[in-house]
Amino acid sequence: MSITLTNKIEITKATTSKINSVDFDNLSFGAVFTDHLFECDFKNGAWQTPVIKPYAPFSLDPSAKVFHYGQAIFEGMKAYKDEDDAIWLFRPDENFKRFNSSATRMAMPEVPEEIFIGGLNELLKIDAKWVQKGNGSSMYIRPFMIATGAGVVANPSDEYKFMIILSPAQAYYAGEVKVVIAEHYSRAANGGIGAAKAAGNYAGQFYPTTLANKDGFQQIIWTDDATHTKLEEAGTMNVFFRIxxxxxxxxxxxxILDGITRKSLLAMAEKEGIKTEVRSVLASELVEAAKNDSLKEIFGAGTAAVISPIKGFSYKDEYYEMTKPADSYAELLKEKLTSLQNKLSEDTFGWTVKVE
Structure with missing residues (x-):
């Protein structure tokens, strides 16, 4: 896609930068933010003039509907800087479409492309020095929207705030991940909001994940709400199985969230000649594959880590561990995708978009 620009942004730049106080070699994911943010309010049935201003806290009325009825959505994106100091986005059109799909499901207004994409473009230009070079370095981008209308009547808000904040990131190393397959708790249900990137989806995962952590597992593979037999997502990521x-x-x-990393990996796998199947995978099928050694790999796929290998899983109090194969699909696909994102290899898919 080409970036739709907007000239209607009010810009107030920070008087000083905090960039020199940041240790870019030792970043905690999502803990450090750049000098500026993008903001645009929806009032009186229309989007107002967007602004870019210094990153800072802001105030809301205690009765703002985001606090009471949970109208809040977000996206996760990344930007990369190549060796020529150009900044590139990865499939921003997909994030834009999914954000507005989430907005529709949560009875929130859609954000115009010139505000979402155009605003992001200008924000990245202003904070360009924060985007670091090198494979493994990136700028994590968090667009989000919350309901700001005041009042505790249970109906959709009439006012909203759309914002974008930026957080420099290093390569995401989660270490060895062990998971437990859910037998009681569910991430989402048919007719619900599982396909939206709604804040409440993630809040609802915290308690079951905490229970799993206490038992020595880092994440949960979620199962369908009706039968708890179909494997659906891993933690906050889509999940792949190699049998x-x-x-x-x-x-x-x-x-199940329509993950952008997920669809990218499927396309790359097919290009590499790897056989793929998009279908329901049963917990019993995974156990049988683990027992007969046909289960080679499990990995999560998402924006933050790209690919997160899973070492083993537990189901019905039985634990199954895998040995990483010499021809790891996870390693191959991660190398291919991160190389493309960092402009170290040719983008034959047309997924990268230059910030200019």
Whole structure:
């Protein structure tokens, strides 16, 4: 896609930068933010003039509907700087479409492209020095929207705030991940908001994940709400299973997020000649594959880590551990995708978009 620009942004630059106080070699993911943010309010049925201003806290009425009825959505994106100091976005059109799909599901107004994409473009230009070079370095981008209308009547807000904040990031190393397959708790249900990047989806995962952590597991593989037999997502990521030489992942649905990393990996796998199947994968099928050694790999896929390998899983109090194969699909696909994102290899898919 080409970036739709806007000239209607009021810009107030920070008088001083905090960039010199940041240790870019030792970043905690999502803890450090750049000098500026982008903001645009929706009032009286229309989007107002957007602004870029110094990053700072802001005030809301205690009765703002985001606090009471949870109208809040977000996206996760990344930007990369190449060796010529150009900044590139990865598939921003997909994030833009998914954000507005989430907005529609949560009865929130859609954000125009010139505000979402155009505003992001200008924000990245202003904070360009914060985007670091090198494979493994990136700028994590968090667009989000909250309901700011005042009042505790249970109906959609009439006012909203759309914002974009930026956080420099290093390569995301989660270490060895062990997961437990959910037998009681569910991430989402049919007819619900599982396919939206709604804040409440993530809040609802915290308690079951805390229970899993206490038992020595880092994440949960969520199962369908009706039967708890179909494997759906891993923690906050889509999940892939390699059985023999076939890569499997669940189809998207009302319960499963349409992950951008997920669809990118499927396309790259097919280009590499890896057989893929998008279908329901049963917990019993995974156990049987683990027992007969046909289960080669499990990995999560998402914006933050790109790919997060899973060492083993527990189901019905039985633990199954895997040995990483010499021809790891996870390693191959991660190398291919991060190389493309960092402009170290040719983008034959047309997924990268230059900030200019």
């Amino acid at each position: 023999n030489d076939t890569l499997l992942t669940a189809p998207t649905s009302e319960r």
